[in-house]
Amino acid sequence: MSEHNHEHHISTAKQLWLVGGALIFLTILTVVVSNLGLPSPLDIIAALTIAFVKAYLVASFFMGLYWDSKFNAMLLVGALVFFFLMVSVTLLDTLYRVDAVPSF
Amino acid sequence: MANHSATHPAHVQHHFVDSDQQFESAKLGMWVFLVNEILFFGGLFCAYIVFRAWYPELFTQAALELNKLWGGVNTIVLIGSSLTVAMAIRSAQKNQTKGLRINLLITIALACVFMVIKYFEYEHKLHLGIAPGSFWNPTPEILHELSDPRANIFFGIYYMMTGVHGLHVLVGIGLMIWLYIRAGKGHFNSEYYTPVEITGLYWHLVDLIWIFLFPLLYLIE
Amino acid sequence: MAVAETKNLTTLQVKRFKPSDNPTNTYLTDEKGLWAWMTTVDHKKIGLMYLGAVAFFFALAGFLALALRTELWTPAKTFIEADTYNQLFTLHGAMMVFFVLVPSIPAALGNFVLPMQLGAKDVAFPRLNLASFYIYVFGAIFTFISLANNGFDTGWTFYTPYSSDANSAGVIWVTLGVFILGFSSILTGTNFITTIHKLRAPGITWGRLPLNIWALYATSIIQVLATPVLAITILLLSMENIMDIGIFDPALGGDPVLYQHFFWFYSHPAVYIMIVPGFGIISEVITTFSKKHIFGYWAIALSSLAIAFIGFLVWGHHMFTSGQSSVATTVFSFLTFLVGIPTGIKILNWVATLYKGSIDMKTPMLYVFVFLFLFTIGGFTGITLGALSVDIHLHDTYYVVAHFHYVMMGGTLMALLAGLHYWWPKMTGKMYNETLGRISAVLIFIGFNTTFLPQFVMGAQGMPRRYYNYIDQFTIFHQTSTIGSYILGVAFLIILYNLMKSLINGEKAPANPWNSRGLEWQATSPPDFHNFDHTPVIIHGPYDYHQPMEEFQLGLAVSHNGHGDHHEVTTDETEKA
Numbered sequence: 049m050s051e052h053n054h055e056h057h058i059s060t061a062k063q064l065w066l067v068g069g070a071l072i073f074l075t076i077l078t079v080v081v082s083n084l085g086l087p088s089p090l091d092i093i094a095a096l097t098i099a100f101v102k103a104y105l106v107a108s109f110f111m112g113l114y115w116d117s118k119f120n121a122m123l124l125v126g127a128l129v130f131f132f133l134m135v136s137v138t139l140l141d142t143l144y145r146v147d148a149v150p151s152f
Numbered sequence: 153m154a155n156h157s158a159t160h161p162a163h164v165q166h167h168f169v170d171s172d173q174q175f176e177s178a179k180l181g182m183w184v185f186l187v188n189e190i191l192f193f194g195g196l197f198c199a200y201i202v203f204r205a206w207y208p209e210l211f212t213q214a215a216l217e218l219n220k221l222w223g224g225v226n227t228i229v230l231i232g233s234s235l236t237v238a239m240a241i242r243s244a245q246k247n248q249t250k251g252l253r254i255n256l257l258i259t260i261a262l263a264c265v266f267m268v269i270k271y272f273e274y275e276h277k278l279h280l281g282i283a284p285g286s287f288w289n290p291t292p293e294i295l296h297e298l299s300d301p302r303a304n305i306f307f308g309i310y311y312m313m314t315g316v317h318g319l320h321v322l323v324g325i326g327l328m329i330w331l332y333i334r335a336g337k338g339h340f341n342s343e344y345y346t347p348v349e350i351t352g353l354y355w356h357l358v359d360l361i362w363i364f365l366f367p368l369l370y371l372i373e
Numbered sequence: 374m375a376v377a378e379t380k381n382l383t384t385l386q387v388k389r390f391k392p393s394d395n396p397t398n399t400y401l402t403d404e405k406g407l408w409a410w411m412t413t414v415d416h417k418k419i420g421l422m423y424l425g426a427v428a429f430f431f432a433l434a435g436f437l438a439l440a441l442r443t444e445l446w447t448p449a450k451t452f453i454e455a456d457t458y459n460q461l462f463t464l465h466g467a468m469m470v471f472f473v474l475v476p477s478i479p480a481a482l483g484n485f486v487l488p489m490q491l492g493a494k495d496v497a498f499p500r501l502n503l504a505s506f507y508i509y510v511f512g513a514i515f516t517f518i519s520l521a522n523n524g525f526d527t528g529w530t531f532y533t534p535y536s537s538d539a540n541s542a543g544v545i546w547v548t549l550g551v552f553i554l555g556f557s558s559i560l561t562g563t564n565f566i567t568t569i570h571k572l573r574a575p576g577i578t579w580g581r582l583p584l585n586i587w588a589l590y591a592t593s594i595i596q597v598l599a600t601p602v603l604a605i606t607i608l609l610l611s612m613e614n615i616m617d618i619g620i621f622d623p624a625l626g627g628d629p630v631l632y633q634h635f636f637w638f639y640s641h642p643a644v645y646i647m648i649v650p651g652f653g654i655i656s657e658v659i660t661t662f663s664k665k666h667i668f669g670y671w672a673i674a675l676s677s678l679a680i681a682f683i684g685f686l687v688w689g690h691h692m693f694t695s696g697q698s699s700v701a702t703t704v705f706s707f708l709t710f711l712v713g714i715p716t717g718i719k720i721l722n723w724v725a726t727l728y729k730g731s732i733d734m735k736t737p738m739l740y741v742f743v744f745l746f747l748f749t750i751g752g753f754t755g756i757t758l759g760a761l762s763v764d765i766h767l768h769d770t771y772y773v774v775a776h777f778h779y780v781m782m783g784g785t786l787m788a789l790l791a792g793l794h795y796w797w798p799k800m801t802g803k804m805y806n807e808t809l810g811r812i813s814a815v816l817i818f819i820g821f822n823t824t825f826l827p828q829f830v831m832g833a834q835g836m837p838r839r840y841y842n843y844i845d846q847f848t849i850f851h852q853t854s855t856i857g858s859y860i861l862g863v864a865f866l867i868i869l870y871n872l873m874k875s876l877i878n879g880e881k882a883p884a885n886p887w888n889s890r891g892l893e894w895q896a897t898s899p900p901d902f903h904n905f906d907h908t909p910v911i912i913h914g915p916y917d918y919h920q921p922m923e924e925f926q927l928g929l930a931v932s933h934n935g936h937g938d939h940h941e942v943t944t945d946e947t948e949k950a
């Protein structure tokens with residue numbers, strides 16, 4: 049049961065500001081990268097990579113998963129896994145139809 | 153924390169053994185709820201991916217109608233509000249009620265800024281007739297730029313995604329106001345700040361969703 | 374005083390708490406009156422209120438089923454119009470699925486026994502639990518009115534483009550209602566997961582969780598992962614209906630089959646939301662009435678999780694004829710076969726549990742046998758339907774109707790009845806009439822097969838589902854089926870009579886009438902307001918029938934306001950007894 053009886057983690061203000069700063073930097077970076085006009089799959093890969101890094105920062109440090117019970121992190125990862133399963137299995141249909149949407 | 157006294161602290165509900173168990177339960181419960189939220193938005197992301205794979209030209213063409221600058225500003229606003237929520241939790245943990253209230257107030261303000269910017273973005277689009285579904289009635293210039301007959305599918309998805317996200321922001325504002333009032337009554341301290349913590353988790357998730365919406369909707373071209 | 378070693382090697386001072394057979398103070402005598410019930414946060418009362426609501430909707434939907442079957446007595450019109458017929462089967466299906474089967478076992482029986490099996494005083498979030506009940510009631514009434522009021526006739530699956538068409542008025546109301554119901558389901562799931570993780574009494578390790586808890590755990594996971602997708606799907610559907618956003622509309626470049634993907638992404642897992650809690654009940658009842666350790670504890674526990682997982686990847690078997698790509702069809706067909714494996718594992722383990730047990734054919738056990746028989750047929754016919762070429766022939770025929778009635782009614786509902794009869798003495802403190810209970814079980818078995826076995830035959834011969842008229846050659850099957858449904862109706866009335874009568878002048882139930890080793894039976898019947906007035910300590914698994922009963926009745930010797938103090942490790946102060 050509640051094995052961890054230790055004090056809750058308290059981040060320092062400096063840590064939080066650093067993470068916030070990094071997030072803002074990455075936001076600007078992703079806009080800049082999108083303006084470079086990279087060729088097709090690369091631009092999406094770049095945008096999503098940056099988005100995932102940002103998501104990692106928010107989840108780990110703002111949401112405290114870095115210090116928290118591993119089970120909570122597992123819930124987040126699990127949700128993403130199921131989301132990817134949903135998308136990829138749906139794509140098995142939509143990408144392989146002979147005629148995607150007949151009238152178009 | 154060894155040897156609890158024989159009485160519960162006032163904030164611990166009768167069916168919990170102690171404060172810690174109550175806190176951990178609330179947090180776990182919130183995380184499970186966030187799993188719900190992720191799959192709820194997941195349906196929309198799935199629709200987005202399916203149609204993007206089918207009609208890539210449509211998406212790049214339609215995304216031009218979205219304003220990168222304002223989208224980017226809104227992203228930074230939301231990130232700022234996530235930061236202040238994290239600071240609010242820190243204040244609560246350190247028994248600084250004043251800091252807690254100030255941080256909540258800034259968060260509420262930033263959330264409102266987000267909604268105002270969103271409002272002007274919607275307003276601008278509706279003005280040009282870029283409205284969802286049967287209200288689709290673009291002006292001739294727009295029609296010229298957006299020649300694809302399926303353009304309103306993109307905007308159907310756009311309005312659903314940002315609309316549902318916006319509703320979450322509104323709910324978040326409501327929760328923050330509630331926290332602000334309770335903080336004013338001195339309900340929170342380093343021993344008990346569970347509502348601040350779990351509302352914070354919710355708010356960060358709203359931010360997380362936007363972190364993905366922004367590049368997917370605004371930055372693809 | 375004695376000393377109990379719990380798994381993680383803290384030593385606790387324990388003593389024996391034998392439950393009294395004549396409790397003076399119970400949750401039913403505490404907090405009396407209508408208002409106290411309506412505002413209660415006690416999981417037991419909330420469970421009972423759910424039970425009442427579910428029973429009410431079941432009666433209503435069952436009544437509609439009898440009307441439908443009566444209409445099918447003759448090939449042409451018997452007594453209602455074709456449009457009415459379409460509306461009635463929509464109402465029947467939607468109510469049975471969303472109002473009855475989804476909440477029935479977890480929210481009614483689960484709410485009652487889950488905290489007790491964990492040795493907890495309540496679920497983790499009692500107020501949320503009450504809220505979820507009211508959301509359910511509100512959502513159900515709302516959906517019912519919208520369905521009935523608008524003459525909704527899409528069937529319970531709400532397929533586009535028919536449902537998004539402007540002609541199907543009221544989609545927005547119906548979907549809103551289902552949306553609200555989904556919320557209730559999500560809250561229950563969230564609550565259960567948290568409770569199972571955080572509120573277990575000392576000594577209840579994962580390996581000592583009752584299988585009912587494992588099943589509810591798997592169910593809650595499915596609820597949490599699948600229900601939100603239903604929510605967003607019907608939100609999109611109603612937007613489509615109100616303002617043609619185009620996502621599901623082929624005329625605008627959208628895709629109606631995508632709706633089916635979304636819908637079944639929820640609704641196939643939803644059939645496991647309905648059946649997996651039933652699996653939990655079967656494991657509890659079968660061990661109690663065989664007085665034997667369950668065969669393959671981990672196989673049964675983990676197969677629930679396996680079903681939950683694979684169940685998410687088979688939804689396309691409902692869409693073999695929808696025009697989805699043949700790649701997808703093949704993968705879905707393969708995965709559908711896979712899901713039969715964990716299901717089969719369970720059946721085999723239950724049957725193996727019976728082997729050399731001292732089997733006591735009490736009413737709950739009879740229902741378990743009915744379950745085993747019917748659910749196995751239902752499962753096997755599911756595999757048949759999962760075979761691609763066969764399904765092209767059988768899709769949308771009565772064969773499918775028979776299949777899902779064998780699993781949903783023959784499976785879930787039989788498990789529910791088993792659980793209801795099993796826990797009835799605990800819930801009410803009264804014993805029902807055993808003879809009448811057995812008669813009703815046998816009658817249900819006969820009625821059920823009379824109703825649904827002919828449907829396999831006529832389905833295989835080509836009788837389509839959801840049809841108002843049929844050709845003469847099917848008359849005999851339809852009439853047999855109708856007669857069977859009346860037998861079922863009578864059987865349910867007998868159950869109702871038997872249970873209600875027990876409330877009025879039933880014998881008083883002892884604390885543990887079945888001599889079960891389950892923790893919930895170590896409370897009084899009916900239980901105390903706080904379930905136990907001590908903190909239970911568990912040193913054996915819930916099916917260790919080879920261990921003496923006393924060792925299942927331990928509780929913390931020293932208790933701080935009814936709770937054990939978890940931080941006090943008493944190793945050095947223990948007096949060895």
Ligand code: HEM
Pocket residue numbers: 530644645647648690691709710712713716751752753754755756758759760764767768769773776777780781784785
């Ligand atoms: C071994 C496990 C199972 C397999 C392989 C299986 C397979 C199938 C297949 C292939 C279909 C589609 C038939 C068609 O429409 O052509 C189907 C329909 C259905 N199944 Fe199952 N099934 C299984 C268990 C269950 C369970 C446990 C339930 C519910 C408790 C269930 C409820 C349903 C329902 C409601 C439908 C019809 C949905 C509709 O179109 O209205 N199935 N099943």
Ligand SMILES: [Cu+2]
Pocket residue numbers: 640641644687688690691
């Ligand atoms: Cu299915």
